[in-house]
Amino acid sequence: ARPRVGYYYSGKSPHEVVAAKIRRFKVGELQSRPVVVGEATSIHDAIITLFLEDVGTLFVAREGGILEGVVSRKDLLKIAFGTGDIRNLPVGVIMTRMPNIITTSPEEPAWEAARKLVLHEVDALPVVEPVADNKNELRVVGRFSKTTVARLFVEIGERR
């Protein structure tokens, strides 16, 4: 545990201490397990998966976990609300597709990832890593969501 001292030298204003602390966390320390489906999964089955796994966003990947798309609860509500045949429509037709997906990586500061969530108005980002032999392919390794940020915020505010 950190020793308690009455004062300390930091060269920083209290605001900077707080900002620096908040910017120190890495996505990789906080990310959750990604919930992944294939592009051919029916929208019906995707909705079932969303409820069973209790997440707000599904990532669509092919063999090897290569990211192909993202489908949100909002996308699924829009289609379930329509008259489409969700048993025979694949998620591929409604997903946001690469390269239009906002992603993060385990090494990115969580603060930057939170900024992406806010700026791009999405609920979750896939945490990805490059695939050695192909710069255009990304492997999904985690999930970073507004829930992740809320949990971190609560944890930082705990008195220890």
Place this chain on the structure above:
Amino acid sequence: ARPRVGYYYSGKSPHEVVAAKIRRFKVGELQSRPVVVGEATSIHDAIITLFLEDVGTLFVAREGGILEGVVSRKDLLKIAFGTGDIRNLPVGVIMTRMPNIITTSPEEPAWEAARKLVLHEVDALPVVEPVADNKNELRVVGRFSKTTVARLFVEIGERR
């Protein structure tokens, strides 16, 4: 602007400085406008409202803004996914109903409200105020969501 000093006396460890700062924000400083429908609104119209207003949660209130219920995107997806007649079913049949609603108030620390979001696994809380003449009634005055927390987190981490 706060003067920049090389050191300062606070009687607190850096961690406590950060925790104290995070606990200082009030819900009332951060809340958004609530998006409210009546209990008789059809589920169909509630979904339309959700998309038009681009929110994840609707609050259900009666005259005077008195809180009656809460309906989430998740609740709406579940029913839109089913075979119910969403044009003729009112949101009242699927909403979480008072007194089972987790709420916050403008004076509550945002940190406590964030903690409620995490603990109760909900995306948004209605910000409420008591109604003078009835202790069991609450008036909806705002919305506090995981998005609110993410925005605050990003703002605190900005270098100024």
